[in-house]
Amino acid sequence: MKDYAGVVLAAPVSFGYARQSPRGANWFIGCTLAEMLRQAGLAKDDVDGLAVSSFSLGADSAITLTQHFQMSPRWIDQLPYGGAAGLVALRRAARAVQAGDAEIVACIGGDGAAHRAFEGTAANFSNFTIDASFPYGAGGPNTAFALITRHYMERFGATREDFARVALDQRYNANHYPPALLGHKTLSLEQYLGARPIAGPLHLFDCVMPCAGGEGFLMMSEDRARHLGLPYCHILAAGELHNAHRDDPVQFRGGWTEYADALYQAAALGPEDIDLLQTYDDYPVISMLQMEDLGFCAKGEGPAFVRDTDLRFDGSGQQARKLPHNTSGGQLSVGQAGSAAGYMGIVESIRQLTGRAPHNPVSGARHAMVSGFGMINYDRGLCSAAAILGSAQQ
Amino acid sequence: MSKRQTMRQRLKLNRPSRRRLARPPRQRTPVGMDFTAANLPVALSLQHCSACGAAQYPPREVCGDCLCPTLVWREAETGGTLLAGVDLHHSLWEFFKRRIAQAPWPVASVRLDCGVTVFAHLALHTFSALPAKDAASLPADTRVAVFSHSDASRNAVLIAVSADTPIAERGQRRAIAQQLELTSPAEKPEGI
Ligand SMILES: [Zn+2]
Numbered sequence: 001m002k003d004y005a006g007v008v009l010a011a012p013v014s015f016g017y018a019r020q021s022p023r024g025a026n027w028f029i030g031c032t033l034a035e036m037l038r039q040a041g042l043a044k045d046d047v048d049g050l051a052v053s054s055f056s057l058g059a060d061s062a063i064t065l066t067q068h069f070q071m072s073p074r075w076i077d078q079l080p081y082g083g084a085a086g087l088v089a090l091r092r093a094a095r096a097v098q099a100g101d102a103e104i105v106a107c108i109g110g111d112g113a114a115h116r117a118f119e120g121t122a123a124n125f126s127n128f129t130i131d132a133s134f135p136y137g138a139g140g141p142n143t144a145f146a147l148i149t150r151h152y153m154e155r156f157g158a159t160r161e162d163f164a165r166v167a168l169d170q171r172y173n174a175n176h177y178p179p180a181l182l183g184h185k186t187l188s189l190e191q192y193l194g195a196r197p198i199a200g201p202l203h204l205f206d207c208v209m210p211c212a213g214g215e216g217f218l219m220m221s222e223d224r225a226r227h228l229g230l231p232y233c234h235i236l237a238a239g240e241l242h243n244a245h246r247d248d249p250v251q252f253r254g255g256w257t258e259y260a261d262a263l264y265q266a267a268a269l270g271p272e273d274i275d276l277l278q279t280y281d282d283y284p285v286i287s288m289l290q291m292e293d294l295g296f297c298a299k300g301e302g303p304a305f306v307r308d309t310d311l312r313f314d315g316s317g318q319q320a321r322k323l324p325h326n327t328s329g330g331q332l333s334v335g336q337a338g339s340a341a342g343y344m345g346i347v348e349s350i351r352q353l354t355g356r357a358p359h360n361p362v363s364g365a366r367h368a369m370v371s372g373f374g375m376i377n378y379d380r381g382l383c384s385a386a387a388i389l390g391s392a393q394q
Numbered sequence: 395m396s397k398r399q400t401m402r403q404r405l406k407l408n409r410p411s412r413r414r415l416a417r418p419p420r421q422r423t424p425v426g427m428d429f430t431a432a433n434l435p436v437a438l439s440l441q442h443c444s445a446c447g448a449a450q451y452p453p454r455e456v457c458g459d460c461l462c463p464t465l466v467w468r469e470a471e472t473g474g475t476l477l478a479g480v481d482l483h484h485s486l487w488e489f490f491k492r493r494i495a496q497a498p499w500p501v502a503s504v505r506l507d508c509g510v511t512v513f514a515h516l517a518l519h520t521f522s523a524l525p526a527k528d529a530a531s532l533p534a535d536t537r538v539a540v541f542s543h544s545d546a547s548r549n550a551v552l553i554a555v556s557a558d559t560p561i562a563e564r565g566q567r568r569a570i571a572q573q574l575e576l577t578s579p580a581e582k583p584e585g586i
Contacts, residue, residue: 119486131426132452136513138487146480200480
């Protein structure tokens with residue numbers, strides 16, 4: 001596979017997180033784009049590529065947005081891949097810039113949070129979901145993940161205390177990331193364990209809070225970024241694989257198992273060289289699957305790994321082994337802004353690797369692993385993607 | 395009252411939570427409607443591939459194994475193995491919200507012997523040996539039977555029972571569906 005030399009990521013923006021909003025997806029995507037342009041000192045027409053992900057565009061799409069925003073891109077893509085959308089956008093946009101199909105690509109995930117919008121998305125998610133999962137209690141993805149979590153707990157002996165390790169350290173990180181919607185509240189083990197039940201082993205703090213917001217970044221050549229004087233980071237490796245392990249009766253691993261080694265090889269790094277890890281944390285068990293499948297520990301050792309690892313951004317936890325994880329608080333503590341959630345880990349990693357995380361900095365961060373997981377169709381998540389990003393000061 | 399306010403008032407009153415009767419989700423895809431039609435006369439009917447014979451679920455347009463375009467509805471064996479069972483304490487849908495207000499709603503994923511995975515409402519009362527009547531006390535690999543029955547929206551839905559539950563007769567199956575309160579709408583007497 002061809003490498004990602006010569007292209008870089010810049011202008012990370014997280015915009016407008018809110019529990020509910022009368023504004024639509026167009027507003028969040030447009031405002032995120034405006035903020036990216038402001039940060040980069042670019043004019044709208046300097047952007048000649050546009051990649052967009054959203055669940056709530058309604059009748060609109062990436063192409064109708066070009067008229068709304070009065071842009072004339074020569075490269076366009078729409079990536080409806082939920083938690084993997086940002087990484088898939090990153091891979092597509094990087095190739096477009098390498099090939100010369102576009103010079104600067106804006107990659108944006110954004111969604112509104114209108115009253116009862118989440119219910120509509122869940123009820124109409126896909127044909128399989130309409131016929132075979134939504135009629136069974138209408139819990140949305142909670143039902144599928146309650147079953148997956150239950151299975152994981154029985155098979156590998158994970159406990160709710162283990163899942164708490166992920167949620168609590170992320171809340172600590174969110175306490176140091178001002179935009180996090182739950183960042184003003186602390187979370188104790190007692191609160192976590194005593195939370196009201198949602199579905200099977202899942203309780204309130206295992207589930208993300210749907211919200212509105214936007215996340216975006218720019219992809220361009222390294223020369224261009226240098227010329228613009230923009231802080232940037234590199235893509236050392238990236239991969240994706242979808243509907244992997246399709247014969248597993250219950251999901252307990254994702255496509256990462258099939259390309260994690262290749263990623264480390266391409267980056268000439270190992271898991272021990274990763275300074276921060278951003279997993280897609282729609283539920284704590286999914287973060288554990290990613291830690292296992294990306295080689296941080298063996299399959300089934302996720303519970304022991306999080307027990308023995310300090311996941312805080314500043315290494316202030318008691319455990320000797322440190323792995324800053326979901327350093328802005330992840331979706332569990334920031335909120336899940338629809339498709340923006342699939343961009344969150346990339347945007348936060350760019351901030352960290354370019355020294356632009358003033359409140360929650362991972363000191364000396366050089367290598368970030370970002371992982372995405374998405375599209376809970378019927379009984380499992382279908383998309384997997386991951387990338388290793390590197391700071392410009394290698 | 396202005397026209398706009400009247401409309402707002404109507405929308406507010408028209409919320410599912412305000413209605414007297416709430417029913418399970420009615421929406422199905424065209425093949426989902428075929429599933430209901432095929433399941434009316436039998437305990438369980440699934441699509442089977444006319445070329446390779448593979449059973450299919452969820453309902454679909456082409457064979458998931460060999461992509462053969464012709465799938466036929468055929469009676470299927472009801473036996474299967476529990477993958478996981480959970481109690482739902484939260485729902486996005488008013489019918490289940492009202493049911494859950496009374497007691498958690500148990501559902502399960504089941505691997506049928508014919509090789510497909512189904513979600514089903516879980517009839518915990520048929521598991522006589524169960525100490526606590528919650529889905530969490532039902533271990534994986536428990537043998538179960540899965541049959542279909544019409545819910546209060548007149549769609550066929552799947553119900554999982556203990557393997558030794560008699561379900562050969564329609565009346566037996568109806569009694570289980572009724573005991574789950576699946577066949578009647580969830581009523582709110584003061585609703586509109
Ligand atoms: Zn076939």
